[in-house]
Amino acid sequence: MNATTALRTYLDFEKPILELENKVAELKAMQTEGKGPHIADEITKLEQKAKAALADTYAKLTPWQKTLVARHPERPHALDFIGGLIEEFTPLAGDRYFAEDEAIVGGIGKFRNRSVVVLGHEKGADTEQRIKHNFGMARPEGYRKAVRLMELAERFNLPIITFVDTPGAYPGIGAEERGQAEAIARSTECCLRLGVPIVTVIVGEGGSGGAIAIATANRILMLEHAIYSVISPEGAASIIWRDSNKKEEAATNMKITAQDLDQLGVIDAIVKEPTGGAHRDRESVIIATGNAIARMLSEFDGKSAEDIRAQRHERFLSIGR
């Protein structure tokens, strides 16, 4: 615990928790030096206090704080979920037109004894990986690869699981030149056309069109502190408020949290995160996510391709009606 405390990235609003945890660590160090038994009580008390503060803070995160949690560098990313949930994962690469885009990872593998196709935005865990995966911001090739893999799934009758975690599609010259908009539109269209079930989990940031391209699913799950939005709070602040300091107000007004989206009927279920967020206990959140996916997928067992397609269409057409 002490070692991870030292290494963990603390968000600004977590500072009081950090202080408590540091104090506990100090006292524990003193205890090992043998400074008397009365410290043990003090340690337990402080530990409980830190725990309570953490639970308290995370029970009432503001939408902006959730945005920060959703972007937390230690939050499990797509490859962590794939690593924890998919056996025999075989990554597949390339859009067969132009390039391999590692912002979207994908492949085939086994999820709880059934073969599946998996797709996900990968942000990367360290600087090198982040650059390799372009911070989870896909170019047209990423979406065209997604289409390719989804068509593969359709051909071999494999369910599709997607993990969404992207700030948005990459805004660059090359991306525009090669038809970013068209690539996203085709990917959304492909999702809608398939006769195999698609289950999407918004695990971190669901960034606009870049997200919807692989999130047009039969069932959409969202982690408790994930966000899903038409534009980032910063983007909305600078465009609508014309003031980048209004990002907290934007985050609240835009209704971007899992709880908001559940109320609006955009998502189907929320996967609870451990106290203090997914990054404090990655393993348990990955297992919980797996359980939720399994439950959602089982609902489509024995359903015909027409029924699965019709359910997906109905699901989206009914939003807002």
Place this chain on the structure above:
Amino acid sequence: MNWINNVVRPKISGLLSTAKRDVPDNLWVKCPDSGQMVFYKDLEANQFVVPGSNYHMRMGSQQRLQHTFDGGEYRVVPVPTVQQDPLKFRDGRKYTDRLKDAKAATKLDDAVLVGEGELDSLPVVAAAQDFRFMAGSLGMAAGEAIIAGMQRALDLRTPFILFAASGGARMQEGILSLMQMPRTTIAVQRLRDARLPYIVVLTDPTTGGVTASYAMLGDIHIAEPGALICFAGPRVIQQTIREQLPDGFQRAEYLLSHGMIDMVVHRHEMRETLARVCKLLMSGVQATKAKDTRKMNGKPYVNGASVDSKVIETAARESGVVEPEAVPNSQRFEPGKGDKPKRDEGGSSTSANPKDAPRGA
């Protein structure tokens, strides 16, 4: 480009009002391209194309539909009403107030206007997005309008023409605006399944979530000269990569040379082009339809089931039918029986017996 709107907006809204025009007829408009000054009246008469420079100015949705349909006549296709301001959004001002203003200024219900009528005598349904209405942004109302328009084309079995113009998703409706991307895509798929032409005309500007959904899924993509068509706008890209953007980047001609659209068409030739394209595609559709009504080439379509279907006799018919021939046991090939000619061991009985070769071959 804000100043263009500022110049043009009062004119157009004045034009739209049924009351007496409050726009002076001698008002000048400056061409954003060449800087030349043109009479508003001349501009209007020229479909808002600046006569000297051929610069295509933005156009209101009512005028757009008028210039598309025969005789400028069309019937407005009704669109289901949607929940106003589902998020109770406010950014200093209430979203409902902004909506009210936009409605008053444009005399429109929302950013998309759908009409049905005839285009060179061919029945069509057409929708036009109006950039004056909150930057033509795609929200729930606009999404429903696109879906209703496409459904109308399905019901009437006509082509659907879309004039796209949009700054992207309506941010004041948050995630519900994003949801219009898959929703409208479902309607596009239905048109496609029904084999009805879906023609997209990309006008200045078509950006963001609109480009990334229904506006890039047409059977044929036409753009107006100089139109900005993109996913991420030039300013966003410049802020991200911090380098100079290439000349003509994200303009219609750039998209044409990069394979994203089929053609760039001058506004004066738009009607003729649309009519031709729709008719060419529809003639195929109508031939398919004829099959359904059990007619083909003017004759009943029988699908091989008719008793009195005429069969064309050919010489091949006589010779092509191979009659089964009774082969006496003594002549049958039996491996291991050595009393038959051995020159064709393992061969089939046909090839062993030259007289059984297909007659007339």
